[in-house]
Every structure is written in structure tokens, then in C-alpha cells.
Amino acid sequence: MSSVEADFDRLALLDDEGWTANNHYHSSLLKFVPENCEDALEIGCGTGAFARELARRCRRVVALDMSAEMIRVARSRSTQFDNLEFQLADAMTWSFPQSHFDFICSIATLHHLGQRELFVKMREALKPGGVLVVLDLVKSNGLVERVLDVIGLGVSGGLRLMHNGRLKPPPEVRKAWEQHGKHDHYSTINQMRALADEILPGSNVNRCLLWRYALVYRKP
Numbered sequence: 001m002s003s004v005e006a007d008f009d010r011l012a013l014l015d016d017e018g019w020t021a022n023n024h025y026h027s028s029l030l031k032f033v034p035e036n037c038e039d040a041l042e043i044g045c046g047t048g049a050f051a052r053e054l055a056r057r058c059r060r061v062v063a064l065d066m067s068a069e070m071i072r073v074a075r076s077r078s079t080q081f082d083n084l085e086f087q088l089a090d091a092m093t094w095s096f097p098q099s100h101f102d103f104i105c106s107i108a109t110l111h112h113l114g115q116r117e118l119f120v121k122m123r124e125a126l127k128p129g130g131v132l133v134v135l136d137l138v139k140s141n142g143l144v145e146r147v148l149d150v151i152g153l154g155v156s157g158g159l160r161l162m163h164n165g166r167l168k169p170p171p172e173v174r175k176a177w178e179q180h181g182k183h184d185h186y187s188t189i190n191q192m193r194a195l196a197d198e199i200l201p202g203s204n205v206n207r208c209l210l211w212r213y214a215l216v217y218r219k220p
């Protein structure tokens with residue numbers, strides 16, 4: 001088992017469905033789901049909260065994750081949906097159908113993967129007119145982004161306090177994320193924009209306050 005898989009198996013058991021800097025952006029990302037969406041795909045679905053939102057809006061949803069524990073928890077929380085299929089799979093070796101999906105999304109996952117290769121696979125898997133949305137962590141660069149990080153720290157503390165009743169995650173969760181963070185590497189916003197310009201021309205890549213970028217691409 002890879003260290004990433006082991007980290008996420010452990011983190012799956014600590015997920016309490018509270019506020020996170022990822023689910024903070026769910027409602028903004030859901031605005032890009034096309035009307036009459038037939039088929040949607042999520043890559044790195046974790047415990048499935050976003051996939052369940054997709055299942056409320058799309059006819060069929062496939063959600064992948066390489067952590068067996070994440071998939072087990074996701075399935076156990078999703079029994080009311082018969083249009084939502086969770087697959088235990090490595091996104092890098094999964095066989096993407098061609099021109100099949102109206103919407104593809106990935107949240108806080110791409111930095112674990114071969115981004116260039118995956119952008120190509122996701123683009124090819126979209127139908128013409130289909131939409132790809134990626135939210136992922138970013139490496140800050142320059143004074144403006146560092147100032148944003150400090151503001152983000154205060155804002156995320158406030159939001160966590162408001163939603164979860166505490167300023168910081170519980171110690172066991174912090175410890176698990178710190179352990180996981182040792183293997184994490186992020187790209188800068190300029191690196192992501194350059195890659196998107198090359199592979200997903202016409203896409204928008206914007207910096208979000210909470211240490212993330214959001215990429216939106218509509219296939220011509």
C-alpha cells in the first residue's frame with residue numbers, strides 16, 4: 001500500500017462531515033454542473049459528500065477513490081442514492097470512456113497525481129460542451145499570496161468555529177494531516193495556469209482565499 005493510500009485510509013475514519021476548507025467551496029463548484037447533466041464523474045471522492053450533491057443534480061454519477069476506507073465510508077453514507085456508483089480505483093490507471101461525461105470534478109486530489117496526463121484524460125472523457133472543474137491546493141508565491149494566506153488562516157478559523165464549534169480540528173485529525181502533509185507537493189498558480197493553457201485552452205484558473213485554486217474548463 002502506498003503512503004498516500006495509508007494516510008487516507010486513516011483520515012477516512014476521522015471524517016465527521018463537519019466544515020472543511022474543501023467543502024466550503026462545494027456550492028460554488030456545483031454552479032458549474034450543466035443543466036440536464038446525464039453523466040458526471042468525480043476523481044478522488046473521499047467520503048463522498050460532493051458525489052452525493054452531484055447525484056441530486058445528475059442522472060448518473062461515478063466517483064473514484066484509491067482508498068478502500070474512503071470508499072467504504074462513502075458507500076455507507078450514500079445508500080439512499082441508486083444513481084451513484086463508487087469505485088475503488090487509481091485514477092491514473094482507470095480507463096476513462098471517451099466523450100462520455102457532461103461534468104467532471106476533482107477536489108483536493110490532483111496534486112497527488114500526474115496532472116498533465118490526467119488533464120488530457122479528463123479532457124478526452126468530456127462530451128463536447130461538457131465542463132471540467134478542479135479545486136486543489138496551491139503553493140503560494142509572492143507577497144500578495146502570502147498576505148492572502150494569513151487572511152485565510154483567520155477566516156478558516158472563524159468558519160470552523162462557527163460550523164464545528166472549534167477553532168482548530170481535533171488533535172488526532174491535525175496529527176493525521178500533518179503526517180500526510182509531509183508527502184504533499186503543490187504547484188504554484190502560474191504553473192497551473194501554464195499547464196491549463198497548454199492542455200485545456202480557454203480555461204479559467206483563479207486563486208481562492210483558502211490556499212486553493214479553482215480551474216473551470218468547458219470543452220468546445
Ligand SMILES: C[S@@+](CC[C@H](N)C(=O)[O-])C[C@H]1O[C@@H](n2cnc3c(N)ncnc32)[C@H](O)[C@@H]1O
Pocket residue numbers: 004005008022023043044045046047064065066067070089090091092106107108109112113
Ligand atoms: C484530500 S482528499 C480529498 C477528498 C475529497 N475530494 C474531499 O474534498 O473531501 C484526496 C483524496 O484523493 C484520493 N486519491 C489520492 N490519489 C488517488 C488516485 N491515484 N486515484 C484515486 N484517488 C486518489 C485519496 O484517497 C483521498 O480520498
